[in-house]
Amino acid sequence: MAAPARGRIDKRQQILEAAFAVFARRGYAQTCVQEIADAAGVAKPTVYNHLTDKGTLFREALLAAADAVGAETLAAVEPLRDSGGDPRPAFTDSAYRLLQACSSERGRSLHRLAYAQADEFADLAAEVQQRTAIRLREALADRLARLALAGRLRPCAPETAAEQYLALLTGPLETRSRLGARKIPAAELRAIADAATDTFLRAYAPD
Structure with missing residues (x-):
C-alpha cells in the first residue's frame, strides 16, 4: 500500500518543480496550467487532481x-x-x-x-x-x-x-x-x- 502513496507524493513534487520553473520564466499572469502540465510531463487533469487551481499551484510551488x-x-x-x-x-x-x-x-x-x-x-x-x-x-x-x-x-x-x-x-x-x-x-x-x-x-x- 505504501508504493501508491509514495508515487503520488513524487508526482506532486514533479508538478511543483515544473510549476516553479514556468512561473519563474513567464511570471504568474502569463503562465497557464497547460504549460505547467507540459513541463511536468503530465496531463492537465493530473495537475488539477493534485493542485486544484493556478493560484494553489503558485502558492504551493x-x-x-x-x-x-x-x-x-x-x-x-x-x-x-x-x-x-x-x-x-x-x-x-x-x-x-x-x-x-x-x-x-x-x-x-x-x-x-x-x-x-x-x-x-x-x-x-x-x-x-x-x-x-x-x-x-x-x-x-x-x-x-x-x-x-x-x-x-x-x-x-x-x-x-x-x-x-x-x-x-x-x-x-x-x-x-x-x-x-x-x-x-x-x-x-x-x-x-x-x-x-x-x-x-x-x-x-x-x-
Whole structure:
C-alpha cells in the first residue's frame, strides 16, 4: 500500500518543480496550467487532481521552493558549530555557501515571484520570509550564541549579531541585483564572503 502513496507524493513534487520553473520564466499572469502540465510531463487533469487551481499551484510551488532554499541556508551555517581554534575558516565557508544559496537562480526567482504577487497573495511573501530568512536568522543566532559561550566570539546579543552578519552578506547581493546583475561569479561571491567575515570578526572577535 505504501508504493501508491509514495508515487503520488513524487508526482506532486514533479508538478511543483515544473510549476516553479514556468512561473519563474513567464511570471504568474502569463503562465497557464497547460504549460505547467507540459513541463511536468503530465496531463492537465493530473495537475488539477493534485493542485486544484493556478493560484494553489503558485502558492504551493513557492512554498516548496522556500523550503528547499531554507534547507540549503540552514546547512550552510553548520560549519559554525564550535570545533575549537580560529573560527575564521568556518565563517568564510559558511558565508560562501549562504551566498551561493541566496544568489542561485531558484533563490533569486523565489524572492522576485513572492514580492511581485504580494497584492494578490497577501500572506505568501511573509510565509516565504518565515521559511527562509527568519528561520536562517534564528539558526545563525543559535550558532553565534554557542560560539560566544565557548569564547570564540565576544559576549553579544546573538540575534543582533546574526542580523548584522547577514546584512554584510546580502547587502552586496541586493546592490548587484539593482544594477541588473544576473549570476554572480564564484570568485566574486568568495570576495564578498571574505569581506563580510573580516568585518564581522573585527567587531565580534574576543579581546
